[in-house]
Amino acid sequence: MKRFCVLLLLLAAPAAAEKRLLEAIVVRVNERILTVSDLRQRAVERAAETGKKLTPEDIPTFLQEAVDELCLLERASELKIEVERADVEAAVAQLKEQNHIADDKAFDELLANLGMTRKQLEERLKATITINRTLQKEVGQLPITEEELKSRYEKEKERFAIPEKVHLEHVLFPIKSDGSNAESQWERARRLVAAVRAGADFSQSVAEETKKGDASGGDLGEIALPDLREEVAKAVANLQTGEVSDPFAHPAGVHVIRVKNRIPSSYKPFSQVVEQLRLEEMDRRYRQRLRSVVDNLKTRYVVEVHPEYFSL
Structure with missing residues (x-):
């Protein structure tokens, strides 16, 4: 009997330890918590959304994002930010529309494939809406002047460089796989040049050569220098507009190139990239402000993170 009881204890210990581990609190902000099972569910959802599984190297950032979220939800409570049921239903309807899903059954099947229930989705959507509204209040407006964007454009101008292009014409004299016509094809190319x-x-x-059939x-049109095949780039490197290359070897035969025109390198004008710069700068400032807001909240809240409890 004693041996039987000991055996039961030995068998039960791993199960009890596993249960304790699964319910261990990994992230805490005041009274808000995320357990191991909560975070594993989030990892599954993220993998389904992004197509990329969480790796051990991703865990620090993953936990940091979880802390940020709980801090913002705690701040939302302080600000008395409310999300109505209708707001969540509207978000669900938008997701259905984006995924071209008309009926609830198909939508629930999609959620099941993502490892998520309808209730879990609605909870996540409510949290997301709450956080977004909190950020709108905390981050505020981020005005950006035209002068600031122009200054950034000048500093980062190389990002918008347009490489030199060449407008090319060509002729290719094919060489048979056995090489039997190689000499005659090289001679034809030399005569044309x-x-x-x-x-x-x-x-x-x-045109006269192509009429002969082989x-x-x-006209090859305009091609950026970095996009040219290596042998073509070498052949045209020192050619000026209107000049023709010496015959050179091509995988399919003998090639001759003429530079019809050279288009110098340039830069996309500010007017073409201003909106891109504006969005990038807004995102940069938003992230910077967000980090400042969350870091400030961390000094006011009780924050605990136990990465040792969480593994994949």
Whole structure:
């Protein structure tokens, strides 16, 4: 009998320890808590949304975000911010519309695939709406002047660089897989280059060669230098507008290129990127202000984080 009781204790101990671990409080802000099971559920939801599983390296940031959220929810209580049932229902309806789902059954199946119930979704949406409203009050307006955006544009101008382009024409003389026509094709290419350099029209010369049936060519349009094949980039590197390259090897045969025009490198004008800069600057300032708000809240609240309790 004694051996039987000891055996029961040995079998029960791991289960009890696991239960304690699952319900261990990992994050606490005042009386708000997140347990191991809460955070594991969030990790599952995030993986379903992003298509990327949480890694051990992600855990510090993951827990930091959880602390931030609880701090903001606590602040929402202080500000007496309320979210009505109708607000949550509107958010659910918007999600359905975004996912092109008309009926509740299909929506619940989608949630099940995400590892989430309807109740859990509604709780998360309510928290999200609450946090957003809190941030609107705490962060406030973030005005950005045109002068500030122009200054950032000048400092980061290289981001908006447009590389040099070349407008190319070409002709390709194919070489058979056994190489039996290689010598004759190289000779044709050399003759064409000599004729063009002597004054013949490149386009007309190419047209005459393509009529023979095996050559191909024409206008390649404008191509940015970084996008050129390596052998083409080398061939046109020192060519000026109107000049033709020496024949050079191409995987399919013998290639000749003519530079129809060179378009110098430039920058996208401020007017084209001002809205991009505005959004980026707003996001930067918002994150900066958010960090300041949350850090201040942490000094006022009781905050505990126990990463040792949480593992994937």
